[in-house]
Amino acid sequence: MTSNRLIYLPLGGAGEIGMNCYVYGYGPEGKERLIVVDLGVTFPEMSGSPGVDLIMADITWLAERADRVEAIFITHAHEDHIGALGLLWPRLKKKVYARRFTATIGRLKLDEAGLPADTITTVEPRPTVIEAGPFKVQFVPVSHSIPESSALIIDTPAGRVFHTADFKIDPDPVVGEPWDDAAIAAIAAERPIKALMCDSTNVFSVHPGRSESSIREPLREFIAGAGGMVVATTFGSNVARLRTLAEAARAADRSICVLGRSMRRMLSASEQAGVMSNFPRTVSPEEALEIPRRNLMLLVTGSQGERRAASAQLSRGKYLGLELKAGDTFLFSSKTIPGNEREVLRIVNALSEMSVDVVDDCGGKYHVSGHANRPDLEHVHRLLLPDMLIPMHGEHRHLREHVKIAHQSGIAAEIATNGMMIDLTGETPQVVEYIETGRVYLDGSALIGAMDGVVRDRIRMALNGHVMVTVILDESDEPLGEAWVELSGLPQVGRGERALIETLEGDLSEFLEGAGAKVLRDDNKLDEALRRVVRQVCVEEIGKKPEVTVVVSRLQAE
């Protein structure tokens, strides 16, 4: 007779693609021992989070229960799974487990944050078992688009959970372990799968996924056929792709120069972790300058149009002395993530102006995805035959579609979005609680809540402009001089070519002259009245209601 339960609580990554953070708990209600799977980030964008550097899950719920947290497991080294490690670890201060390559990247992050890198323990894959309180966890190698991506087997007294993390079915992934149907099926044969937590990214892709190795020949042919310099971009962490590209370059008698810190870092981590040996020799940018263009290929960062990455820099002109010219070829061996189209097209058009030929993934000829497509997901469902399925790693539309697929196969399934605590103990998943969750922004060096109003104020200033009013009152609450106005982000002239500042200062001063003592004496009333004047004038003059900051200074009798 026990009241122990097994719970699942996504704090990030469920209902969005990014900032993955999942919690599992086992024990009596409210006293479950907890483990955390992944601490990832999401990248900000101008329209929703201007000025922000990184976005991560709000782990307040978890931090308040840090004493119940046994350990942190990182499935792989993509930023949306490991990116917040250096930022959020101090709130938990628990042991971190990861495979060698992931651990190498993780230690770099902790180092940079001035945190103890030895908090990360490198673990071997299954059958090695990590015991963390009531949990027994094994890392299961799966194919993805980064070395050593791993699913997790999470054994608990209430049953076995299979957490896929990010994966694809790839029998020949170029770098790393091939997908192994038999090995996956053996996991369910060993102990039935109670719950499958499953990647949902590509649930809308109806064709079976293709192997990383399937683009080797097309890339070879393409690079061999190119005329001038070839520049290829892809995700820096996709070292299999980098290897394919580099080998194709060597086959075409081209030297390889790697531009972009994150890409070089991934390559060196791959070597360090022993996941990739014999990567073709690369040359430095200085050496590259001496090599004829037709014997050179640049491997560059910035496939998503990031402004400061090598691709964007090259599209704007010289970068480390290297420069694109008519007759060169630029290859996007990547897919544009929805939302990044504008930035990527800006690069494409800038390259077009340089008469550089731009080639994109060409409908999959030069790029394959790292996630399992719908038929692959169905295949995994059949291999593992779970009692229940909870989709993760997807927007709501992905989760919902994934649940539909599960139901079609007769598998109990539930949409669980961030903050929904699911009890997995029974026959079917049950939503038992809604945890307050959300997003935290790294903004410069500060961590701010997404709902703190800071970013809201930035967006308002960007949309409406900003008027600052300064008024000085003397000891008897009488205006001293005129109102002073500064504008930021607003047109200088209003209707009839009148200077907006002058109209504002005139109307504000006029208001002050006529204002009664009751208003002049009361900071709030005065502030509100001055704001009203500003808004009225602005609507009249420029058809806009700006943000207004009023500073009333009162001189004290000395």
Place this chain on the structure above:
Amino acid sequence: MTSNRLIYLPLGGAGEIGMNCYVYGYGPEGKERLIVVDLGVTFPEMSGSPGVDLIMADITWLAERADRVEAIFITHAHEDHIGALGLLWPRLKKKVYARRFTATIGRLKLDEAGLPADTITTVEPRPTVIEAGPFKVQFVPVSHSIPESSALIIDTPAGRVFHTADFKIDPDPVVGEPWDDAAIAAIAAERPIKALMCDSTNVFSVHPGRSESSIREPLREFIAGAGGMVVATTFGSNVARLRTLAEAARAADRSICVLGRSMRRMLSASEQAGVMSNFPRTVSPEEALEIPRRNLMLLVTGSQGERRAASAQLSRGKYLGLELKAGDTFLFSSKTIPGNEREVLRIVNALSEMSVDVVDDCGGKYHVSGHANRPDLEHVHRLLLPDMLIPMHGEHRHLREHVKIAHQSGIAAEIATNGMMIDLTGETPQVVEYIETGRVYLDGSALIGAMDGVVRDRIRMALNGHVMVTVILDESDEPLGEAWVELSGLPQVGRGERALIETLEGDLSEFLEGAGAKVLRDDNKLDEALRRVVRQVCVEEIGKKPEVTVVVSRLQAE
């Protein structure tokens, strides 16, 4: 012996998709008589033009030569061709020519702007000829995705120009005139085409375009098979699509309710202009509320995710009393324009949360484009056999690709982007001048230049936040009281949980106490020094360099 020349000058729409505005000139150099083709807008976005309402071409060059402008021709009523009419017409004040439907929309725009609607002359298509100085212009009906889209034949003493405007090859466009190969070929047979100015939007689409009528059956089947209420969105101006959708709804025994002002306006303009009769009867939102869901279809605006349009409103809850529910179906009979993915997906996910089934264009099953694809463009090149081709209506990458295609067929061609004046008089197009051009923003009721710094300041405030500092100095330039700081869009606390405002005020006041008379006396020096303190403190405390506004008030001896 004449020194007359024929010139072409795109001011908008060449090197971008949007704000089309093309100028043709004929006459002695610098004294050419001019005509304008289209006055369109582009829509702003948060990342590049926050707070802006509309974007249009800077027509300063043209306005300064208004005495040489003979007339304005509007090819069709899409916003990117007619949207700036009410805003820019006052700078030219010339007669406007358009076909009936376009003229109807144009008059509404002039009316709203308080301008004389009778400035627009409705013209019949070819063989009607409009004489405008040395130009003889004919409107040639072409198929597109709005009624009465027209190409222009522009005859000059130097030869015949064919300006395609936006078109597709559609033998059965549902509404309006079918594409007529023979009629187009006859134009070239009548007089050889000196220059073809050609739509480039779909130059990268390699398959022949499909007819609007090809999606009639798929849409009928789809709507007949849907369970609850059906909501369909498309461009409001695509009245052929609206008709197809409405007829499919009627066939499935559904009443039709149209939500969204722009869509209703297009439908009524179509009727008014006589381009569409017998559109199925529609019901009002109030009537719709009384109709069983399975007998109802809503036709709604907002296919691009526009926040205030009906689609977005419905995704957020009730709109005019109507509300989506589980079992309803939402159809995007439209393509997401690159850059709008985020907004569209926001709607899709919100609908998913309501358990509404969302269906998109399904790879063309429920949507066809209004622009000619690559094989269609090649077909038109062959029909018209122009001496030269200038691609328009495209980003640089489109224009460049289109030029390549022309060269492959042995046609002289040149990339002409906004501001490049091309002399068409000789055998091949020659770039003869670069005109200063750019973008003008409608911001509230003000028109501001894109490079005026207003929007730059908004973006800076959004990225960096804004600190306002107020300092009062007495008659002898001594600080009176402490410095006062206001923050907008910045974290409240810095390192060690210190309140940022207090740290700033403390350090500023300390600086003022120690500052010498030389600094305190000089507004510029003081301003600069205070800024420096603010930036230093902010970098230290929050890792950011904010925008700073300093107000120094000096009390005057009375």
